[in-house]
Amino acid sequence: MKSGLQTNNSGFTLGELLIAVGIGSIMMGALMTSAVGLRKSFSAVDDFFSTHVQQIRIIDYLGRDVKRSTVVTTSTDKQTVNCTMPNFIQGGIRKTPIVLVTSNGPRVDYGRLIEDGVITAGSATLTSATGNFTAADVGSLIAGAGIKDGVTVAACTSSTTITMSDTATATATNVSATISPTTSVVYSVSNQSIVRTENGTVTTIASATDQLVPNTLNVALANTEYADTNVTFLPTFTFPRASPSPSGTPDPVTQMKRDGTAIFARSYLRNQRRPTPTPAPTP
Amino acid sequence: MNIQKLERGSVLLCALLTILVISLVGANVLVNSTTRYNVTSKQVKGWKEALIAAEAGGDTGYAECRKTIGDPNVSTIFTNDGWAVPSPAPANLTWTKSVPAFGQDATLSATVTVDVLPANNINPPSTNNYYRIRATGTAKVMGLRRTGMDDRMSLTTRGDSLLRKIDFSYDHFKATYGDGDGNSPQVSPVPYPQISRRIELIATPVDPFEGALKCVSSFSGPGPASVIDSYDSHNTPPPGASPVPANSNYYFAANNPNDPHYADSRNGNVAVNAPNFADLQSAPIYGNVGTNGGNVTHSAYPAIYGTIDNSISFTVPPITQPTGITYQAGSPNTITPSATAKSAATPDWYLYSGDLPNNFGINALSYTDPVTHVTKPVETYVNVVVTGNIGGNGNPSVTIANGVTAKIYFAGNYSVKASNTNNNNVDGAPGVLMVDPNNAANYVQSDNTSRASHMQFYGINPPAGQTQTIDTNPGGGASNAKLWAVFYAPGADFTMNGNPDLFGAVVCRTFYGNGNTGFHYDKALKWLSGPPVDYRIASYVEDIR
Numbered sequence: 001m002k003s004g005l006q007t008n009n010s011g012f013t014l015g016e017l018l019i020a021v022g023i024g025s026i027m028m029g030a031l032m033t034s035a036v037g038l039r040k041s042f043s044a045v046d047d048f049f050s051t052h053v054q055q056i057r058i059i060d061y062l063g064r065d066v067k068r069s070t071v072v073t074t075s076t077d078k079q080t081v082n083c084t085m086p087n088f089i090q091g092g093i094r095k096t097p098i099v100l101v102t103s104n105g106p107r108v109d110y111g112r113l114i115e116d117g118v119i120t121a122g123s124a125t126l127t128s129a130t131g132n133f134t135a136a137d138v139g140s141l142i143a144g145a146g147i148k149d150g151v152t153v154a155a156c157t158s159s160t161t162i163t164m165s166d167t168a169t170a171t172a173t174n175v176s177a178t179i180s181p182t183t184s185v186v187y188s189v190s191n192q193s194i195v196r197t198e199n200g201t202v203t204t205i206a207s208a209t210d211q212l213v214p215n216t217l218n219v220a221l222a223n224t225e226y227a228d229t230n231v232t233f234l235p236t237f238t239f240p241r242a243s244p245s246p247s248g249t250p251d252p253v254t255q256m257k258r259d260g261t262a263i264f265a266r267s268y269l270r271n272q273r274r275p276t277p278t279p280a281p282t283p
Numbered sequence: 284m285n286i287q288k289l290e291r292g293s294v295l296l297c298a299l300l301t302i303l304v305i306s307l308v309g310a311n312v313l314v315n316s317t318t319r320y321n322v323t324s325k326q327v328k329g330w331k332e333a334l335i336a337a338e339a340g341g342d343t344g345y346a347e348c349r350k351t352i353g354d355p356n357v358s359t360i361f362t363n364d365g366w367a368v369p370s371p372a373p374a375n376l377t378w379t380k381s382v383p384a385f386g387q388d389a390t391l392s393a394t395v396t397v398d399v400l401p402a403n404n405i406n407p408p409s410t411n412n413y414y415r416i417r418a419t420g421t422a423k424v425m426g427l428r429r430t431g432m433d434d435r436m437s438l439t440t441r442g443d444s445l446l447r448k449i450d451f452s453y454d455h456f457k458a459t460y461g462d463g464d465g466n467s468p469q470v471s472p473v474p475y476p477q478i479s480r481r482i483e484l485i486a487t488p489v490d491p492f493e494g495a496l497k498c499v500s501s502f503s504g505p506g507p508a509s510v511i512d513s514y515d516s517h518n519t520p521p522p523g524a525s526p527v528p529a530n531s532n533y534y535f536a537a538n539n540p541n542d543p544h545y546a547d548s549r550n551g552n553v554a555v556n557a558p559n560f561a562d563l564q565s566a567p568i569y570g571n572v573g574t575n576g577g578n579v580t581h582s583a584y585p586a587i588y589g590t591i592d593n594s595i596s597f598t599v600p601p602i603t604q605p606t607g608i609t610y611q612a613g614s615p616n617t618i619t620p621s622a623t624a625k626s627a628a629t630p631d632w633y634l635y636s637g638d639l640p641n642n643f644g645i646n647a648l649s650y651t652d653p654v655t656h657v658t659k660p661v662e663t664y665v666n667v668v669v670t671g672n673i674g675g676n677g678n679p680s681v682t683i684a685n686g687v688t689a690k691i692y693f694a695g696n697y698s699v700k701a702s703n704t705n706n707n708n709v710d711g712a713p714g715v716l717m718v719d720p721n722n723a724a725n726y727v728q729s730d731n732t733s734r735a736s737h738m739q740f741y742g743i744n745p746p747a748g749q750t751q752t753i754d755t756n757p758g759g760g761a762s763n764a765k766l767w768a769v770f771y772a773p774g775a776d777f778t779m780n781g782n783p784d785l786f787g788a789v790v791c792r793t794f795y796g797n798g799n800t801g802f803h804y805d806k807a808l809k810w811l812s813g814p815p816v817d818y819r820i821a822s823y824v825e826d827i828r
Contacts, residue, residue: 046315056327057446064446068824088483088824093464097485097822099405099413106413106487108822113406121543145517169543170518176406205445270823 044236047208052261054206055231058187058194059265061205062214065185066227066267070141071150074214074227081187081214081227084141086110086180086271098178100143107143108271111180119146119168119175124154126168126177127161137162137179144177146170153179187212194231209233226268232258326478329424330447332391333480334825336420340382340393341484344416347378347397348486348818353600357412361397375399376412390423400485407730411815414486417463424449424476451476460828485822488815489597491771492788494552495570495804499599499773502555504562505796509782512537512569513550513804516710516733520544528765531734532710533786533803537569537588549589551804556597562586566796570804598817599773599790601744605668605692610634617644620663620687624648625718627688630664638671638695641679647686650716650726660686662717662729667691673740674699674757683707683738686715688731694743697775698757701783702764708737733807734767735787742772742791751775753791755783769808 012020062081066072071084088095088110095110114128126142137153146168155163186197194206213230235257347364351357358376362368366378377398384392400413448455454471456479461468463481495511496502505511514533521543524534536542537549551570553560558577562568562584571589572579575596581587611621614635624631625648645665651658663686672695673681680703683689687708709715712729719725731737745751753775755766762781769787770777777791782799788808796802 042312054442057442060327060330061446064825064827086822086824088826089828092460094483094826096401096404097415099400099485099487099821101405101407101409105493106821108485108487110824113404115406169546203445205442207442270820 048235048261051206051208051233051235052263054209055233055261055263058206058209058212058231059229059263061196062187062227062229063265063267067270069185069269070182070271072225072227072269078213079189081212081229083185083187085183085185087183090181098180100176100178102143102145107178109141109143109178109180111140111178113176113178115174115176117144117175117177118173119171121146121169121171122167124164124167125157125161126164126175128177129160131160131162131179133157133159133162133179136181139182141180141182142177143180144175146172146175147177187214226266229265229267230262232262234258235261325425326443326447326449329422329449329478330480332386332422333420333478334482336382336386336391336393336422337418337480337482338420339385339391340395340418340420341416341482343380343382343393344395344397344414344418345484345486345818345820348412348414348416351412352815352817357399366397369396373398375401386422391420393418393420395419409488411488413488414818416484416486417481418484419479419481421477421479424478426476447478449476449478454479456481456828463826481826483822483824483826484820486818487821489817489819490808491790491814491816492769492808494554495550495788495802496553496794497597497599497790498553498555498557498794499792500555500557501559501793502553502561503793503795504553504568505566505779505800505802506798507565508799509566509796509801510535510537510569511551511553511566511802511804512548513552513806515544515547515806516735517807518544518547519711528784528786530707530709531765531767531786533805537567547806550806551802552589554595554597556595556599558593600816601773602692602741602771604670604694604743605632605666608632608634608668610668614640616640616642617646618665618667619646620648620665622648624663624665625661626723627662627664630666630690632666632668635667635669635671637669638675639667639669639673639679639681639691639693641674641677642682643673643680644682645684645687645689647684649686659714659716659726660684661726662715662731663687665689669693669695671695673697679703680705681738685709686729688737688739690739690741692741692743694745696751697740697742697753697770697772699755700757700762700764701755701766701781701785702762704738704755704764704766704768706734706738706767708734708767710734733805735769735805736808738768738787740768740770740772742770742775744774751792753777755779755785756781 065083065085069083069085073082086109090110097108097110098113100107100109114131116128116130118127133156135156137156140153142151142153142164147164148166148169152165153162154165157163184199188195189212192208193204194209194212196203196205209231214227234254347361347366350360354360361378366380369377369379375398377396379394379396382393382395396417398415400415402408405413450473452472454473457471458468495513512535516532518532520527520532520534527534536544539545549569551568553568553570554573555577556575558574560572560574560577560579565584565586567586567588569588571592572587573592573595577593579591579593581591610632614633618633620631623629647660648663649658650661665687667689669691673693675698679699681699682705685707711732715729716726717729719727742751742753751772751774753770753772756762756779760781762783764783765786766783767786771790773790773792775791776793777789778795779785779800780797784801784803786803786805788804
């Protein structure tokens with residue numbers, strides 16, 4: 001009897017196997033290359049997106065703080081922004097402001113008022129029998145007739161006497177002045193991070209951006225002041241290397257990559273107080 | 284037996300595994316994308332729109348404050364516009380209002396509270412209201428109540444919620460800070476994910492005389508030998524300053540940066556609520572110049588030493604004839620005030636139907652010290668309403684004694700030579716007394732140091748189609764007269780020629796200056812307490828908690 005069991009044991013020839021393995025290897029190689037490329041691309045896009053979010057956050061942070069500042073300055077290297085703003089919240093409550101009407105207009109400060117100040121032209125000493133000065137007043141903004149803009153309490157000598165950071169411009173008694181604590185916020189670049197320091201408390205607000213290019217302008221025609229900010233970062237996309245450039249100049253390709261990520265913003269100071277006119281006329 | 288082995292089951296398994304892997308990859312991409320999309324789009328949008336809503340609320344409050352200009356019935360104005368007084372009513376006048384939902388799909392809302400700042404928080408005290416405007420703006424954050432966010436910031440964390448505080452289920456502010464001052468904190472559910480931002484604005488009144496010259500329609504500047512500058516009559520000139528006019532604290536300091544009062548000398552500001560500005564012969568202006576749509580530049584006007592802004596606008600409320608006044612009897616050539624005129628709150632009122640007498644004068648009250656028997660003038664307040672002209676034919680004059688503060692309203696024209704406008708007050712008010720604000724029986728040294736502020740002219744706006752003129756040199760000719768006064772006449776054409784000097788401030792429709800005229804704004808006029816002509820936001824803070 002001839003067995004009906006049919007087995008198909010015919011295998012591949014060596015040539016077929018080699019061809020199959022070859023094609024398979026090529027396909028697997030392509031697949032792996034694509035997968036790695038996609039992974040790198042996704043990672044780069046994710047990183048770009050994430051850093052972009054941080055850029056927006058920096059701009060929003062700065063915009064919020066500049067708007068409520070009375071003074072904003074930028075360092076020469078454009079890597080640091082200093083904001084000075086009134087202490088609106090004191091002791092967990094919203095402080096009721098003092099409005100001091102001066103010859104330069106009404107001035108709103110969140111501090112306390114003294115009405116018996118005594119100042120002498122050319123002297124930095126201010127006395128007030130009702131001042132109740134304490135060491136906590138050091139650094140507070142002091143404003144009033146005969147006191148220059150931006151003057152602060154430099155030292156507290158006694159409960160009735162303080163030393164100002166600059167001399168008085170007039171000799172007067174019964175001077176009305178406000179003693180107002182302020183909040184200092186500093187934005188600075190630290191390695192690849194940007195940190196916000198509020199009265200000494202440091203918060204990292206961005207970890208992958210590496211350039212802060214702020215600029216504070218006092219525009220005469222607009223009669224106002226605003227802060228321009230430009231934040232960039234270096235994306236992780238791979239680009240061809242640039243041709244060698246003279247030492248000391250930035251790699252143009254790297255620079256191009258960085259420039260392509262720039263975010264620009266302009267925020268106006270809502271509380272700007274124009275300083276005393278400077279000696280140089282500007283016709 | 285024919286047995287066939289079918290071993291194709293692994294194909295389905297492979298297909299399922301492949302689908303699973305692809306699904307995982309897709310899900311991973313979606314999760315990452317959605318999180319980033321939420322942060323960059325919805326949450327950033329909500330964050331910005333919440334501030335827009337808060338500022339819209341602030342604008343609503345500010346607009347309401349401006350409605351109180353010229354109307355003392357403040358509470359009626361607010362309540363008639365739908366503002367409610369909170370319960371229990373705070374010590375200070377306070378009103379609240381919810382702004383109807385607005386924005387795309389009405390996802391923005393705002394609540395506003397306006398209150399009058401306590402009087403003892405204003406220095407020096409003022410009879411005008413200073414308003415505090417607190418607004419909370421809320422924006423809906425689209426998407427589900429899930430975050431995938433992190434408030435830590437490092438190389439591995441994203442710090443998504445560092446800045447933007449989103450209330451997904453509960454209002455974090457009310458739960459932590461209650462009303463903002465720590466009162467009544469409570470867990471308060473929110474109907475949908477939202478972001479709230481809170482701002483506080485301070486609206487301060489704008490005084491009528493906050494600059495040297497305010498012109499509604501046009502400014503034509505004086506000659507090259509003239510000057511527009513400023514001074515502060517509070518300040519005594521330093522030794523050696525010259526020339527100092529008699530009974531004045533003015534001297535020219537605008538070209539000397541080392542002068543102790545240099546800063547006060549450069550506020551001779553000129554503002555025109557129109558494009559029409561011409562400094563005809565380039566008179567130096569030591570102050571800022573503003574126009575509404577003009578083309579003023581430093582290159583065209585090198586003698587403007589302050590800043591130039593061609594995009595300003597301002598309001599100048601018209602003057603109407605005062606009503607509801609009880610006048611003193613008669614219309615004498617020389618007024619001898621009653622005893623009640625010692626208080627600014629109870630001035631003497633006189634009505635002159637027709638023209639003011641040609642040689643008009645006002646005497647001051649006085650006080651004799653019972654111990655020293657020294658008699659000194661006392662601040663005396665007299666208001667005069669003239670339905671006709673001031674000056675005209677003949678050689679008219681207006682004279683007020685030392686200590687008199689005269690407010691003269693006139694419906695016709697003003698034409699009195701500067702040399703005949705005699706303000707006998709003195710800058711610094713030496714030797715002039717006033718009623719002690721803390722004890723009406725006592726007298727203390729006057730605190731109104733501005734000579735110009737003692738003589739105030741208010742031009743009642745003429746009917747439409749008619750003009751009003753103010754001429755400080757009728758008949759022409761040169762004079763070296765000096766005039767200490769302020770003019771508020773938004774419907775008048777102001778002419779100043781010859782070579783007089785005016786110390787004070789002017790608000791007018793048009794200004795024309797010629798010859799060798801001088802214009803010196805007294806910064807002490809800031810303290811001239813009159814009804815505000817507008818309100819201005821003087822402070823902006825945000826509660827970032």
